[in-house]
Amino acid sequence: MLLIIEPFYGGSHKQLIDIMTRGLNSEQYLLIQMKAKKWHWRARSSALWLSQNIPENLDNFSVVFCSSVLNLCELVGLRPDLHSIRKIMYFHENQLIYPVQQLKDRDFQYGYNQILSALVADEIYFNSMYNLNSFLDNISKHFKPQPDYKPNFDAIKSKIASKSEVLYFPIYExxxxxxxxxxxxxxxxxxxxxxxxxxxxxxxxxxxxxxxxxxxxxxxxxxxxxxxxxxxxxxxxxxxxxxxxxxxxxxxxxxxxxxxxxxxxxxxxxxxxxxxxxxxxxxxxxxxxxxxxxxxxxxxxxxxxxxxxxxxxxxxxxxxxxxxxxxxxxxxxxTMSSINIDFQKFNKNKFNSILDK
CATH class of the missing domain: 3.40.50.2000 (Glycogen Phosphorylase B;)
Structure with a gap:
């Protein structure tokens, strides 16, 4: 059974879940979601509320699917029974390159949470190669404000890269x-x-x-x-x-x-x-x-x-x-002919094969 956790259930996050669950019945998945409001608070503190609202008995669940809004590291710490379940994280975006005028204006915690969550996840999927590369390439830069005791960035990047792939948003259907x-x-x-x-x-x-x-x-x-x-x-x-x-x-x-x-x-x-x-x-x-x-x-x-x-x-x-x-x-x-974009690469087949493993 599939456990879907979404702290920001709106926009493309909701659209993705709707596409994923189309054709599934209530015995095949459970969705635990929070309304798409106050994004910053969802990223900061949703793990605590979710830990209290995820079922206590997880014996029937084999996969946890969540977006990178969730601090998965915190959630697994609060609910250690999730540790043995296969955890899949989908990155719609990443906070390591969120546009700010100066580095000092960047909120360190959002990107840091995503790095920790990626380390805890078993599989990570990014919605584009640009998303994947920009995340990996900016891990060390994100820690620039930290004054000392900096972690081994190469080890972090290597570990995250080893379990990361590009999985385009499945909009084709x-x-x-x-x-x-x-x-x-x-x-x-x-x-x-x-x-x-x-x-x-x-x-x-x-x-x-x-x-x-x-x-x-x-x-x-x-x-x-x-x-x-x-x-x-x-x-x-x-x-x-x-x-x-x-x-x-x-x-x-x-x-x-x-x-x-x-x-x-x-x-x-x-x-x-x-x-x-x-x-x-x-x-x-x-x-x-x-x-x-x-x-x-x-x-x-x-x-x-x-x-x-x-x-x-x-x-x-x-x-x-x-x-x-x-x-x-x-x-x-x-009168222009259609733009040369292969929409079939945005299909649902790879999502199905991943969730059915």
């Missing part, structure tokens, strides 16, 4: 359930629609998107934007400015209250943009591409791993020029 869109060049679909489908937080770099779109507006260009997403904590001021200053260009603004509506907005859009400073996979971007949007992504983070070179930009000015050319001639993007 969900994508197959929605028909990919073929957008006809003969239909007058109006001004170019640009979609920005991201969580409303600073690491997704909404300032860059706002500045680029504002420049396009200042040139008198006719286009529409769809700003999808939601805030999990404080909403960046720039999001409010987008709604106010670009009101005349907004086609959609805010959270889509159903999956169907969300897909409908993506289907209506022509170009999907990321300006992120922090991205390890990007489910929303791939969903948009599958539904016919042309991706423009920064040449950094996970994006060069997943997207062809013609979709990458190096500077905000390059992004501006690419968007401007599409706005002036929407047929350029509407």
């Amino acid at each position: 969900e994508l197959k359930s929605i028909a990919p869109v073929i957008k006809s060049e003969n239909v007058d679909r109006g001004p170019l629609k640009i979609v920005w489908p991201h969580r409303w937080e600073h690491d997704k770099n909404p300032d860059s998107f706002f500045n680029t779109i504002s420049k396009l507006k200042d040139e008198g260009l006719d286009f529409r934007i769809c700003v999808l997403g939601e805030c999990y904590s404080e909403c960046p001021d720039v999001i409010i400015r987008i709604k106010k200053d670009l009101e005349s260009h907004i086609h959609w603004f805010g959270y889509a209250d159903s999956r169907e509506k969300y897909y409908e907005i993506l289907e209506e859009s022509d170009v999907v943009v990321s300006t992120a400073n922090h991205e390890f996979f990007g489910v929303a971007m791939l969903e948009a591409v599958y539904l016919g949007c042309y991706p423009l992504v920064p040449n950094r983070l996970v994006y060069p791993e997943l997207y062809p070179v013609e979709c990458l930009y190096n500077t905000d000015n390059q992004l501006f020029n690419m968007l401007k050319s599409f706005i002036l001639n929407p047929s350029l993007v509407r």
Whole structure:
């Protein structure tokens, strides 16, 4: 039996669990979860609450599956009966390279918890090679503020690397359930629609998107934007400015209250943009591409791993020029052949084989 533990049951974390458990019955798995609120507190203290709410009798469980939000090291210390059960940890992200302006601003504990959890886990899976490599390569750097008695970083890296693999987020089955869109060049679909489908937080770099779109507006260009997403904590001021200053260009603004509506907005859009400073996979971007949007992504983070070179930009000015050319001639993007992305590599088969070991 599978025991799934998720301290942050929302967004892509919930989506992954929903995909994993689809087709399973209540006798095959048990989910212990906490609502997707106050991420920082979930990372700090969820292990104590979870230790009290995981069943006392674990004889029927052979696998524990958790995300890297959980401090697995603390949980196993509080519940030593978990020690003998095969423990699988999935990294949606890692805190060793969370963007901060200065090293002193980084909260040491979040990354430290993830390192300890990786040492305790039996198997570790990262959602991209970029996620895996950035975690391993930054272990020693993360300990830089520690004044003395530093651990053997090579030994830590080697131990974690020996049980780590890349396991892409299994979005393919969900994508197959929605028909990919073929957008006809003969239909007058109006001004170019640009979609920005991201969580409303600073690491997704909404300032860059706002500045680029504002420049396009200042040139008198006719286009529409769809700003999808939601805030999990404080909403960046720039999001409010987008709604106010670009009101005349907004086609959609805010959270889509159903999956169907969300897909409908993506289907209506022509170009999907990321300006992120922090991205390890990007489910929303791939969903948009599958539904016919042309991706423009920064040449950094996970994006060069997943997207062809013609979709990458190096500077905000390059992004501006690419968007401007599409706005002036929407047929350029509407008549393009599909982007060369092998969506089948994002399938569920490897997840099934891992859990069935």
